[in-house]
Amino acid sequence: MVFIARLTVLLTLLALLTGCERQEAPPLDQQLYVWQRQWTPSHQAALDASRADFSTLRVLALQAFPRAGWSRARIDAALLKHDGRPLIAVVRLDGQLASLDQEQITAHILQLLGDWQGQGLVLAGVEVDHDAGIARLPAYRKFLTDLRATLPASLSLSITALPAWLDSPELPALLSTVDSSVLQVHAVSDPRRGLFDPDQAKKWASAWGRITTRDFYLALPAYGVALLPQTGGVPVVESEVPVEGNGERRELLADPQQLRTLALELRDDPPAHLAGLIWFRLPLANDRRAWSLTTLGAVARGDRLDSRLTLQLSAQNGLYDVSISNQGNLDSAWPERLTLAGQGCDGADALAGYALQQSPDLLTFTRLRDGRLPAGGQRAIGWARCTHIDQGGSNVHP
Numbered sequence: 001m002v003f004i005a006r007l008t009v010l011l012t013l014l015a016l017l018t019g020c021e022r023q024e025a026p027p028l029d030q031q032l033y034v035w036q037r038q039w040t041p042s043h044q045a046a047l048d049a050s051r052a053d054f055s056t057l058r059v060l061a062l063q064a065f066p067r068a069g070w071s072r073a074r075i076d077a078a079l080l081k082h083d084g085r086p087l088i089a090v091v092r093l094d095g096q097l098a099s100l101d102q103e104q105i106t107a108h109i110l111q112l113l114g115d116w117q118g119q120g121l122v123l124a125g126v127e128v129d130h131d132a133g134i135a136r137l138p139a140y141r142k143f144l145t146d147l148r149a150t151l152p153a154s155l156s157l158s159i160t161a162l163p164a165w166l167d168s169p170e171l172p173a174l175l176s177t178v179d180s181s182v183l184q185v186h187a188v189s190d191p192r193r194g195l196f197d198p199d200q201a202k203k204w205a206s207a208w209g210r211i212t213t214r215d216f217y218l219a220l221p222a223y224g225v226a227l228l229p230q231t232g233g234v235p236v237v238e239s240e241v242p243v244e245g246n247g248e249r250r251e252l253l254a255d256p257q258q259l260r261t262l263a264l265e266l267r268d269d270p271p272a273h274l275a276g277l278i279w280f281r282l283p284l285a286n287d288r289r290a291w292s293l294t295t296l297g298a299v300a301r302g303d304r305l306d307s308r309l310t311l312q313l314s315a316q317n318g319l320y321d322v323s324i325s326n327q328g329n330l331d332s333a334w335p336e337r338l339t340l341a342g343q344g345c346d347g348a349d350a351l352a353g354y355a356l357q358q359s360p361d362l363l364t365f366t367r368l369r370d371g372r373l374p375a376g377g378q379r380a381i382g383w384a385r386c387t388h389i390d391q392g393g394s395n396v397h398p
Contacts, residue, residue, distance in 0.1 A: 033059075056124070198261070313391055326376065
């Protein structure tokens with residue numbers, strides 16, 4: 001009996017110790033901003049490919065600017081209805097608006113909701129994206145309070161928020177007027193300092209979690225911008241829409257490795273009230289300043305990231321088409337150099353972006369400008385007419 005009693009105590013202690021072991025944290029909720037003003041046929045493939053990794057779509061719906069006035073995004077309602085994920089309509093109120101006209105804005109929002117619902121869309125919520133200055137937060141709080149009272153109770157109300165608001169004593173009261181907030185931690189300072197700082201983002205998220213009593217999300221970048229020089233001022237930022245300007249463009253791109261590390265750290269040790277991550281933005285096939293959807297999904301899942309650049313040769317009657325492919329899950333810069341060991345080459349040339357140097361037994365393609373090869377993508381870089389190319393003796397130099 002003594003032995004049985006001791007065994008029972010031992011098993012109980014073992015069970016308690018096992019229960020106290022640190023369990024792996026579950027993945028954070030992952031959502032997507034759909035931020036195109038004009039929808040195209042490529043949205044269907046992007047939405048289909050994103051469904052497995054992202055739970056909710058926050059769709060740019062309506063914008064108001066000081067001089068241009070109101071404009072609606074031209075969405076494809078049939079695609080969104082078919083997609084079936086929870087849908088949040090984002091209303092962008094430019095931070096340079098002189099004031100927020102409660103009656104006018106509310107009327108536009110209610111009209112939008114009615115039109116979307118008339119097209120068969122079931123909305124989960126509305127997000128207001130307004131970069132208010134700290135001095136205007138009391139007026140913004142009143143605006144949100146009145147808007148909340150006007151919206152149907154079935155719709156959640158969220159706002160995009162800025163880290164600068166952490167310095168305002170008005171912030172707790174402001175956050176109490178909405179169901180959740182989305183803290184934007186990218187592109188919030190002088191663009192010359194970079195697009196994103198993961199260490200600063202963690203500090204802001206922790207501080208936000210100590211102030212809010214409701215769920216919040218982090219808006220994270222999955223894109224890049226270009227900076228154009230401007231005499232005597234802050235550089236002009238070029239994003240989705242090309243900007244006319246002279247001078248060399250400086251490309252800034254959010255680093256997928258950095259963001260993957262941050263997402264894993266937030267999952268393992270989340271700030272109080274952090275409900276998930278929202279990635280900006282859904283990439284389309286022709287989006288030259290966004291991560292590929294393959295890379296974005298891998299980052300969201302926490303997969304190990306790797307670019308695998310390989311040389312591809314397609315031969316027909318001694319004419320070789322030369323290309324590179326990225327067989328990994330991480331977008332890659334174009335390789336700096338490719339060398340082909342060839343014999344009997346009586347003609348060769350490089351395509352746009354590369355230059356060719358030819359010696360009797362070696363063809364060298366050298367990069368002239370920067371470019372990105374998306375995960376799963378392929379790009380032609382030149383051609384050669386040779387009696388033989390030794391692919392085993394040819395190399396890609398990143």
